[in-house]
Amino acid sequence: xxxxxxxxIHITVSEGASLELRCNYSYGATPYLFWYVQSPGQGLQxxxxxxxxxxxxxxxxxxxAEFKRSQSSFNLRKPSVHWSDAAEYFCxxxxxxxxxxIFGKGTTLSVSS
Amino acid sequence: xAGVIQSPRHEVTEMGQEVTLRCKPISGHDYLFWYRQTMxxxxxxxxxxxxxxxxxxxxxxxxxxxxxxxxxSFSTLKIQPxxxxxxxxxxxxxxxxAAEAFFGQxxxxxxx
Numbered sequence: 001x002x003x004x005x006x007x008x009i010h011i012t013v014s015e016g017a018s019l020e021l022r023c024n025y026s027y028g029a030t031p032y033l034f035w036y037v038q039s040p041g042q043g044l045q046x047x048x049x050x051x052x053x054x055x056x057x058x059x060x061x062x063x064x065a066e067f068k069r070s071q072s073s074f075n076l077r078k079p080s081v082h083w084s085d086a087a088e089y090f091c092x093x094x095x096x097x098x099x100x101x102i103f104g105k106g107t108t109l110s111v112s113s
Numbered sequence: 114x115a116g117v118i119q120s121p122r123h124e125v126t127e128m129g130q131e132v133t134l135r136c137k138p139i140s141g142h143d144y145l146f147w148y149r150q151t152m153x154x155x156x157x158x159x160x161x162x163x164x165x166x167x168x169x170x171x172x173x174x175x176x177x178x179x180x181x182x183x184x185x186s187f188s189t190l191k192i193q194p195x196x197x198x199x200x201x202x203x204x205x206x207x208x209x210x211a212a213e214a215f216f217g218q219x220x221x222x223x224x225x
Contacts, residue, residue: 034213043117043204043216051211090156094211100146100169101206101214103156 002027004093004104012110013081021076021107023091033074034092034101035065044090050074061085086111117207117217125223131193134220136205137186142215144208147180147190150219151201159203162188195224 003026013019025031032051036044048059055067065076074091088108092101118137126132138145146161160170165182173180177196182188192199202221206214 032211036216043218044206045216046213049213100158100161101208102158103148105155 002093002102004091004102006089006091006104006107008107009105010108010110012112014112015083016080019076019078019081019085019109021089021091021109023074023076023104024072025074025091025093026072027093027095029095032094033065033067034094035059035063035074035076036090036092036103037061038088038090038106040087047076047089081109081111083111083113085109117205117215119203119205119217119220121220122218123221123223125225126195128196128224129194130224131191132195132199132222132224134190134203134205134222136188136190136217138188138205138207139215140186142207142209143185144214145182145188146206146208146214147188148204148206149201150204156204159190192222195222197224200224 005024007022034049035047037047038044047063048057048065050057050067058064063078065074067074088106090106091104094101120135143164147159149157149159159172160180161168162182180190200223202219204219205217208214
């Protein structure tokens with residue numbers, strides 16, 4: 001069965017420190033992978049996506065993610081976190097055109113000063 | 114394009130009442146998804162449409178839930194009768210091809 005696991009429910013990072021959010025997926029075919037961010041009371045905004053090619057993808061707001069097929073992982077990273085990055089982050093997997101995205105349970109990021 | 118538009122943003126209703134949530138997808142996006150978000154279960158897919166036709170409604174929790182897409186510009190999710198456990202944030206999302214899904218702002222439903 002298709003699934004996405006985000007092992008960390010809540011992470012606190014100091015402002016200016018680096019960040020890595022973990023995502024593991026279970027999928028029967030080559031996955032399309034996504035990271036979304038959700039601020040309180042808002043919808044989900046796409047940070048970045050991976051379909052094929054270079055396994056290190058760049059996104060908005062200084063985020064990047066690396067696809068590792070051998071580990072079934074797609075971890076999100078940012079070298080220096082800003083207070084405005086505090087939000088909930090969702091990893092999602094999909095396949096062929098038009099299928100629904102399957103989401104992980106999310107990781108809440110808090111940023112301390 | 115204004116993106117995916119959902120209405121209302123907030124809905125408070127009494128148990129047993131009918132609730133209708135509305136979604137206007139992005140023009141030209143031929144897939145439309147309804148998700149429900151709760152603390153306990155995260156984001157759950159309820160149903161999705163392709164070119165206005167329901168493709169998979171296996172996520173609809175009960176017969177009390179129904180969804181329609183009468184045309185490419187409009188979809189509704191109806192709950193009748195509503196129950197307190199239906200309280201959640203309901204999202205509509207649109208997608209075309211293999212691209213990402215674009216989400217609306219959501220409707221926060223509270224059933225008292």
